[in-house]
Amino acid sequence: MTTLLNVKDLRAYYGQVQALHGLSFSLNEGSLTTLLGANGAGKTTTLRAICNMVRSTGGIEFDGKPLNNRSTESIVRFGIAHVPQGRGTFTTMTVEENLQLGAITRKDNAGIISDIERMYAHFPVLKQRHTQQAGTLSGGEQQMLAVARALMLRPRLMLLDEPSFGLAPLVVRDLFGILGKINREDKVSILVVEQNAQLALELADQAYVIETGRIVMSGNAKDIANNEEIRKSYLGY
Amino acid sequence: MELFTNQVLAGIATGAIYACMALAVVMIYQAIDHLNFAQGEMAMFSTFISWQLMQWGVPYWGAFIIALALSFVGGIAIERILFKPLAKAPVLTNVAGFIALYAIINSSAGLIWDFTIKQYPTPFGSSPFLGSQLISTHQAGMIGVTVLLLIGLYFFFQYTRIGLAMRAAASVPESARLVGINTSWMIALGWGMATAIGAIAGMLIAPVVFLEPNMMGGVLIYGFAAAVLGGLTSPFGAVVGGFLVGIFENLAGTYIPGVGNELKLPIALALIISVLVVKPAGLFGRHIVKRV
Ligand SMILES: Nc1ncnc2c1ncn2[C@@H]1O[C@H](COP(=O)(O)OP(=O)(O)OP(=O)(O)O)[C@@H](O)[C@H]1O
Ligand SMILES: [Mg+2]
Numbered sequence: 001m002t003t004l005l006n007v008k009d010l011r012a013y014y015g016q017v018q019a020l021h022g023l024s025f026s027l028n029e030g031s032l033t034t035l036l037g038a039n040g041a042g043k044t045t046t047l048r049a050i051c052n053m054v055r056s057t058g059g060i061e062f063d064g065k066p067l068n069n070r071s072t073e074s075i076v077r078f079g080i081a082h083v084p085q086g087r088g089t090f091t092t093m094t095v096e097e098n099l100q101l102g103a104i105t106r107k108d109n110a111g112i113i114s115d116i117e118r119m120y121a122h123f124p125v126l127k128q129r130h131t132q133q134a135g136t137l138s139g140g141e142q143q144m145l146a147v148a149r150a151l152m153l154r155p156r157l158m159l160l161d162e163p164s165f166g167l168a169p170l171v172v173r174d175l176f177g178i179l180g181k182i183n184r185e186d187k188v189s190i191l192v193v194e195q196n197a198q199l200a201l202e203l204a205d206q207a208y209v210i211e212t213g214r215i216v217m218s219g220n221a222k223d224i225a226n227n228e229e230i231r232k233s234y235l236g237y
Numbered sequence: 238m239e240l241f242t243n244q245v246l247a248g249i250a251t252g253a254i255y256a257c258m259a260l261a262v263v264m265i266y267q268a269i270d271h272l273n274f275a276q277g278e279m280a281m282f283s284t285f286i287s288w289q290l291m292q293w294g295v296p297y298w299g300a301f302i303i304a305l306a307l308s309f310v311g312g313i314a315i316e317r318i319l320f321k322p323l324a325k326a327p328v329l330t331n332v333a334g335f336i337a338l339y340a341i342i343n344s345s346a347g348l349i350w351d352f353t354i355k356q357y358p359t360p361f362g363s364s365p366f367l368g369s370q371l372i373s374t375h376q377a378g379m380i381g382v383t384v385l386l387l388i389g390l391y392f393f394f395q396y397t398r399i400g401l402a403m404r405a406a407a408s409v410p411e412s413a414r415l416v417g418i419n420t421s422w423m424i425a426l427g428w429g430m431a432t433a434i435g436a437i438a439g440m441l442i443a444p445v446v447f448l449e450p451n452m453m454g455g456v457l458i459y460g461f462a463a464a465v466l467g468g469l470t471s472p473f474g475a476v477v478g479g480f481l482v483g484i485f486e487n488l489a490g491t492y493i494p495g496v497g498n499e500l501k502l503p504i505a506l507a508l509i510i511s512v513l514v515v516k517p518a519g520l521f522g523r524h525i526v527k528r529v
Pocket of ligand 2: 043044
């Protein structure tokens with residue numbers, strides 16, 4: 001299996017405050033990997049460092065090419081779609097405009113139009129509301145819009161920051177089902193940050209646990225889920 | 238009744254100019270969250286450039302187009318050189334930047350073209366429009382050009398990818414970068430377009446107020462008023478605000494006893510303040526519908 005994303009000795013800083021202390025992990029092509037950890041562990045910071053939205057040192061390689069020192073907007077062009085914490089919806093624009101923005105770096109108009117239809121098939125509720133201001137969607141609908149917006153890039157890697165946040169359990173199940181399907185059928189590799197460890201471990205094949213800016217645990221998702229000791233000491237359930 | 242219609246139409250004509258200035262101000266405000274005090278001076282300078290070209294023998298519309306293109310490039314240059322480096326600086330530093338820009342442009346214009354008042358031609362003539370005494374051909378031209386401009390801008394922002402990208406960059410910059418939009422260049426582009434829009438306003442109003450380095454002072458105040466009245470977050474509101482301020486200014490000057498040319502400005506501003514007391518975000522200020 002080929003390594004798609006390789007992060008080595010990542011250190012990230014907010015001003016003088018260091019948030020990541022030499023964090024290393026990797027993600028295989030086609031994998032659905034989850035990054036777990038408590039509040040403030042550094043999950044969001046890790047995703048932000050990959051997209052160069054926070055000052056960092058260390059090595060970040062995507063498909064063998066270094067991403068360091070590239071601007072956020074140029075990293076997108078490698079095929080990395082990032083759904084930030086809080087979803088990053090363009091609230092004052094319509095649902096359809098949000099989808100078009102996801103594909104703003106693409107030039108194939110016909111492909112964009114058919115992909116919008118594909119998103120409406122994945123998420124029928126978005127079709128019903130395609131002319132509606134995105135800010136008026138419910139939290140769950142906005143999360144679906146955010147995932148759809150990311151998919152409009154036709155990404156090779158999707159970074160999702162707490163997609164389950166604020167959603168009802170049933171909606172979360174739905175959403176995770178769709179993520180699994182996208183991963184298998186569209187061959188999109190996914191790195192998902194989650195607080196809901198139980199659900200994330202069901203979905204993922206690979207898992208890493210972060211504590212105060214370091215990886216403290218890694219392995220096969222099923223193994224971690226089945227190991228009560230690890231679950232109790234690192235994931236608290 | 239004829240007087241009333243006449244004043245309303247004249248108000249729409251100057252209102253068109255205020256609408257352009259308000260729109261220029263709002264475009265920059267949306268991009269960088271600051272009011273460009275130098276917008277009027279930039280428009281004045283563009284107008285001088287077109288005048289200079291005409292002095293050199295370039296025909297009116299040729300000078301108009303060249304001045305627009307130069308304004309567009311000049312606006313981008315001002316953003317790249319002066320305001321991009323100030324992007325993370327405190328508000329007051331930016332304010333100082335705008336005041337410096339104002340002073341620099343104003344005195345350069347005075348230095349190059351001196352402060353004497355100059356005639357500025359109109360391509361529309363100033364005969365009665367369609368044989369009617371209500372409105373002159375130049376006033377009709379001001380309205381016509383502005384309406385064309387507004388329609389063009391509407392299509393640009395609503396139906397082109399670059400227009401969509403500019404709106405996205407102004408509304409949620411971080412998300413815009415995450416879909417691959419170079420937000421920094423979108424801001425520069427906004428400056429270029431705002432400067433060109435201001436140039437149109439300057440060239441259209443110059444035959445009325447005459448050409449001199451301080452010609453846009455009053456116009457910009459009305460433009461600001463229009464932008465605030467319509468809501469600084471709404472380009473549409475800015476345009477409506479421009480026309481409303483133009484009409485109100487004229488009607489107040491005509492019908493309120495004792496309000497001559499001198500009192501028009503304070504009366505207009507008083508009206509705007511009263512509107513803002515009731516609707517602080519302006520008439521069309523955006524109410525962002527948000528759910529968490
Ligand atoms: N903008 C910031 N300025 C200063 N410190 C920050 C900033 N953002 C995050 N931090 C700090 O960096 C550390 C990691 O934060 P991060 O947001 O990555 O955590 P997280 O794992 O995503 O947590 P959560 O699950 O609550 O989202 C925390 O200690 C936090 O206080
Ligand atoms: Mg987080």
